[in-house]
Amino acid sequence: MLPSRAGLGLKPEHFRNILESGPDIGFFEVHAENYMVPGGPMHHYLGKIREHYPLSLHGVGLSIGADAPLDKTHLDALAVLIDRYAPQVFSEHLAWSSHGDFFLNDLLPLPYTATTLNRVCDHIDQVQTHLGCRMLLENPATYLEFSTSTLSETDFISEVIRRTGCGLLLDVNNAYVSCINHHREPGAYIRALPLDRAEQIHLGGFASQADANGDPLLIDSHSAPVAQDVWALYTEVLEQMGPTATLIERDNDIPPFDVLLAEVNLADSYLVEAGGQRE
């Protein structure tokens, strides 16, 4: 388990700074695919940082929602990383990103039906068996819905978690973005998820655009600070769940390290308010 602290997405730009200054951060999270390389600085720095901090391994390329078998080579590469770095947690997305021979490098949406439910559960069973550990499944940020869906997203996720025994990675920003995009109430959406199975929270920033009707269309860009509405939702979530490991994500327009550290500290202060303990 990760500590009930705030953590930060680890960016190569900050490797040296972290090793030199040893900031008081609860954990770091890395995107697994960036470390699926034979050797060199990525492994050098991650190994050093892992000596001092808990680690969350977050996959972005497994394509659990694909209508094709999982890529065994990719599962093997994940197993190698888990063996090498012993992360406290491994998580992936409710989405697909590979099709045929190609990797599309986006977290693409799927309809929620009995068929896709069976497939996602099969895939998660395979992942957990292959890796020998439970995984956390992250709720997606989506921009469209499928008219063929017969289940709500929250029912779909709840059923996947019930059947496979996996945990929930609650991305509060994704919940907010999707709810605005699909005209739902974010608080109600989150309450409909199995929060007792949530072991980690993600917080990130979004970009605001408009759809063809001029209604808001939020993009999960990870390019901005966490929005006020999302912080508000987060404090509500903590009231329901109690202190839970919380990641600050920033992947685009990465600011100086101190700016991210301030966001981490803010999340930590909410965690303390919610009854969490800082060392």
Place this chain on the structure above:
Amino acid sequence: MSKSKISQSEITETNTSRTMTAAAMALALGSAISIAAVPDVAHAEGMEKCYGVSLAGKNDCAAGPGTTCAGTSTIDYQGNAWTLVPKGTCEETASPTSPTGFGQLEAFEEK
């Protein structure tokens, strides 16, 4: 492998002066070992120029930055509608463009 062995023996038989003896090779390696033991000689002579590389991680789970339309344009990559010419530091080199280059007329005319 067999090919290289043949060419080696041919050279040895027909032109011994081109084949280094083991002794000469040992001498060369010995010299190299002593030169390499002295730091930075080569740098001082300007033989080597070195630069680091910046770190980067390319996979992430964020959406692409910018606007929704940046990835959806159809016009600018259809071959018959290509209107761009290289306009970067290549224009500063001694011979910025080859005389056969596609689009080089506009580039030259602008100079």
Place this chain on the structure above:
Amino acid sequence: MSEQTVFASALLDPAQPCPDGLRAWNGSDPNQRFAVYRNNIVVSLIDALAATFPVCQQLVGEAFFRAMARVFVVAQPPRSQILTFYGREFPAFIDTFSPASSVPYLADVARLERLRLDAFHSADVEPLGTEDITGVLSAPPRLPGLRMDIHPSVAVLQSRFAVFSLWAAHQQADPGLARVDPLQPETVLVLRSGLEVQCIDIAEATGVFMDRLIQKETLSQAEQDAKACEPGFDLVAALTLLLRWQIITSLYPGDEHGQLD
């Protein structure tokens, strides 16, 4: 065709309408929302290429580079989930991309940038210490047949163009490109020393020598091939390069005919 097949093919072809069965709560045109996914894929892959080939982007300018990268992305999307490996085919694509033909050295600069990234992520293998190398001097007759393992980061790029000078100029605030003659042939040795990737401007014959050693040829064969390239090949300087950068990871002494013991 499966739902995801239709979805995927529409993603990479903006001329296609978005797939049937997609909807928005307000009944708005789903094409505009689908465009978010198109944008994410194309822009993120162009960004990945721009990160791998920064000097190429400087050479032709951002607008041209991104437009060229877009053609490549749509024609050859990645096959690996590991984006740092994306773009191995980009230099060959540039060779065939006619709008870039006025910058004939662009593809070789791309090759150099690709080699640098591969060196950066290559496997960690400990180099041999000086004692191990000095040890082979104790049996000179076995030197001509010596073969070696070279560090996996090491690669040689031999170009008809001044690929090193062009690349190096862009590592400085003031490129001073006016002093670079792009049509001057150059050979570059790429390697990783510790955590740093290095580019070293070497003689063509030294490049031949390194290449033969990487191919597991004998020291004698490598020396002969280098001499055939340039009679003035300097063996001492080439060996010094190997030793100074510590890129020998194993030695396999043989007899004078290159046969292993």
